Amino acid sequence: MILTVTPNPSLDRTYELPGLVRGAVLRATSDRVDPGGKGVNVSRAVAAAGHRTVAVAPLGGPEGALLARLLGEHGIEAAGVPIAGSTRINITLVEPDGTLTKVNAAGPEIGPAEADALLDRVRARSVGADWIACCGSLPRGLPPQWYAELVSRSHRAGTRIALDTSGPALVAALPERPDVIKPNAEELAEAVGRPLATVGDAVKAAQELCERGARSVLASLGATGQLLVEESGAYFASARVDAVRSDVGAGDASLAGFLTAGGRGRAALTSAVAHGAAAVQLAGSVMPTPAGLDLSAVVTTADVPLDLALGQPAP
Incomplete structure (x- = not known):
């Protein structure tokens, strides 16, 4: 069982439009509403x-x-903790060429009492959990140390x-x-305080975060692929995607794939990339099912392409 924690969940409403014109009244060709927030997306996957x-x-x-x-x-x-405020609604506008415009509330x-209630709910519901996935930005009212307390x-x-x-x-x-x-x-790059131009730069940054405390780092490098740095070494994986329909929630699908495959090693990294590649080919924040995964399309290697520029697809 995987328990997820989403301190700032949302309702994600997606509209597909024939075109985005500022100042005009637009008619959507389709729309959908999904439960959202990074941890919620992990649970969905x-x-x-x-x-x-x-x-x-x-x-x-x-x-x-x-x-x-x-x-x-x-x-x-859903192990919800009642709060006085209202859950936010996020909007995604999708154009025919796949361009996304997002408005996040x-x-x-x-x-303080609600923050403590969240921690207590996690403790009560985590009995028997294989993993706890804590995901997303912290909402107003929660200090940066809140996640540290939850991890501890x-x-x-x-x-x-x-x-x-x-x-x-x-941090x-x-x-x-x-x-x-x-x-x-x-x-x-933000965590280490310097720009990253290549996969090799990303490896060094991930190793630095391991030295600062992380036991392993699973880094999403966009179209370039994904990187896993752990005690056993560094691994790189990529998959070709012919057409991206929506990248909303793709990183969360990757994390779900990683955790459900054990959360370490090459096999888990392969699962992460397969889940992410499948997710970007689906509408809105729809999560892939096992039938939609193509593990054979994922290339995973311990020979990390250190000179490959970030943003460039792996060869």
Whole structure:
């Protein structure tokens, strides 16, 4: 079982448009609403793969009630913590050529009592969990050290932690030794305070974060591929994608694929890349099922292409 923690969940509404014209009244050719937030997306991908998952999140207002109902429809047990504010709604506009325009709301402010209730809910529901995946930015009211406290508490309870966040929240959590962190290239560069131009630069940055506390680093490098740096060494994997329909939630699908495949080593990295490649070919933030995965299309190697420029697809 994988338990996810999403401190700032959302309802994600996606509109597909014939074209985006500023100042005009536009008619969508299709629209959909999905439960959203990075941890929620991980739960959706885990459930789509046929595994049990529980989603812990603050839920408020009619939007929170709808989010809980949608989670249930996806086969996810919602462990919601009531809050005074309302769950946010994010908007994605999709043009025919695949261009995405996203509008993400700030979300509600979480009070001290609500923050403590979230930590208590994680402790209560994590019994028997194989992994806890803590994902996304922290909402207003939660200090950068909140994730660090969650990692510390969970390790004391003997549960492995995957952390997908960025900025001060990521840096503050490193000394607590999260079992895996999952930055993208920009977040990795931010964490080490320098630009990254090549896969080799990303390897050095990931190794630095391991020295600062992370037990392993799963780095999403966009179209270039994904990188795994852990105690056993560094691995690189990539997959060709013919057409990208939506990259919303693709990184979260990758993390789900990594964790459901054991959370370490080449096999888990292959699963992560296969899940991400399948997700970008689906509408909105739809998560792939096992039938949609193509593990044979993933090339995984310990011979990391250090000179490959970030942003350039692997050969």
